[in-house]
Amino acid sequence: MKAWVHHETGTPDVLRLEQRPRPRPGKGEVLVRNRAIGLNPVDWKFIDWGHSSWEWPHIPGVDGAGEVEELGESVTHVAPGARVAYHNDLVRPGSFAEYTVVPARALIPLPPTLPFAAAATIPCPALTAFQAVSKVPLKPGAHILVTGASGAVGGILLQLAHRRGWVVHAVCSASQAARVKRLGAATVTDYHRAEWREEVRERTGAQPLQAVFDMVSGEHAATLAPLLAANGHLVCIQDRQERAPLPAFTTTISLHEVGLNAMHGYADDWQWRSLVTAGAAIAADIAQGVVDPQIVEISAFEQLPEALARLKSGPNPGNRVVEL
The missing domain is CATH 3.40.50.720 (NAD(P)-binding Rossmann-like Domain)
Structure with a gap:
């Protein structure tokens, strides 16, 4: 598969488009074929900072939307072809790729009419906001x-x-x-x-x-x-x-x-069900036109580093998305 990877920390221009092995899902995981990627400040920050848990080269990115391609062991609540969005743990290989392995409990089901670009704005921004107002x-x-x-x-x-x-x-x-x-x-x-x-x-x-x-x-x-x-x-x-x-x-x-990524290390299955249920409700509201996904830019996959650099430099009156 094609993936944006970095072999060292730095600014978004350290990213390189390379051929990487297509991953396989393990127990409790699914493989998602990415159709859109949501860009977030945490992406460029951790490209700059790095993380002690990463294996190099690393594929960054926490937010994506696409179709379930393959099921891992014990995954029964979702079927291949399902339309989903997700927030992935930042310590794992991420969404800046054609395929990403994601914990099945983190999948947000999407209505059939919702474009993947709009869906990719939901995980990090909308779930963080939901966590905040729920406090x-x-x-x-x-x-x-x-x-x-x-x-x-x-x-x-x-x-x-x-x-x-x-x-x-x-x-x-x-x-x-x-x-x-x-x-x-x-x-x-x-x-x-x-x-x-x-x-x-x-x-x-x-x-x-x-x-x-x-x-x-x-x-x-x-x-x-x-x-x-x-x-x-x-x-x-x-x-x-x-x-x-x-x-x-x-x-x-x-x-x-508020720390959305902490859910991956500390939340139980019940808390994840509550969170993805909220995400699904927001997805339905966006599809019905009652919530604005605030998309300010949609870029091609090949221009991902440049889009991430624009996110870093700002201003950002909304969400920047990459389509595959």
Whole structure:
């Protein structure tokens, strides 16, 4: 099979298109023929960082969509030819190839009308967003803040939150304000303005924020903790809070970390069923046109490194996808 591999760490231009042995699925696994690949920041980051568990040369990529080609031992809940999307463990050979071996429990079933390019946007961005909103037990009408609201994860999180009846205050660049409002934001604040936090505080004075979803960093999220109401929730999509950002026995906020890849090492089968069920529901909503997959670019497989480099350099008002 053809696969993009790297023999060393570095920028996306270290990737080389090579002929590699077509893998075979083991027990509890399936072989997927990839039709589309979702590109994510974690892809270029780990190409640069490497991982101690990798065998070299390594095939990167965590997200893909395609058809089940072959079943491994003990796989009975899916049939060859089934249309699926998946998030693969980043320590395994990945999706930047014509074929990828995937744990069967990670397969997201797809409706027949959903294009593979749209399906490839679901695993990392949408499942991360689903995990994040599932952390907080808020009722309809709750006011929340979403930073990075115009990005791949932020945009789908905004849509999921809006559909739960939450009032979303979005933070993004002014150039994306109109699009973010179409996705469901009640207000939009331009993060380029030095006083944007004070603007958010003024806007939410009558209805204090019950949750903040931050896409930037743990350090950045800590600066937003004072915006939360008592017993609010601070959810970190990037990084985590290593120490409490506020004094004890003040607003007593709850701290949450989100890490989709951790599911591969620590989640049980029941948790995976819950996650892929959520993914299937999002896939159906995209197929029906009620959720926007936010595709900003579809590239050919042969141009994958260049597309990944554009993802790295940004800006990325949505998802970049590669088709085979």
